[in-house]
Amino acid sequence: MARDVKCNVKNCHYWGQGQECTASAIEVNVDGGAEKASYVAETNCHTFKAK
Template identity: 60%
Template sequence: MTLPGVKCTVSNCKFWQQGERCNASAIEVNVDGGSSNAHASDQTNCHTFAPK
C-alpha cells in the first residue's frame, strides 16, 4: 500500500519505494523533546522510519 501524496527521500527506510514514495500503512511524526507543538519542520521526526 502506498500512501498517496506522501513523499519520502530516505532511501534506506524499509518503507521507501521507487519514485520517493512511502509504502507504510500509517505514519507517525513526533515533535523533538516530547512537546506537542512545533514551529518548524526541523523540530519534528518521523518515527515510522525503520532501516532496510
C-alpha cells in the same frame, strides 16, 4: 492510512521508488516530546525502520 506521502529517507524499509512511502500509516512526532513544532526539522517520522 497514509496516502501520497512523499519522503526523502532512502534508507527506510518503507521507502519506495518515486520518493513514495509504502507504509500503511505513519506517525510523526516533535523532537523532545513537545506537541508543537517551530520549524520543519523538529518533526520526525517515528515509523522509520532502517533497511
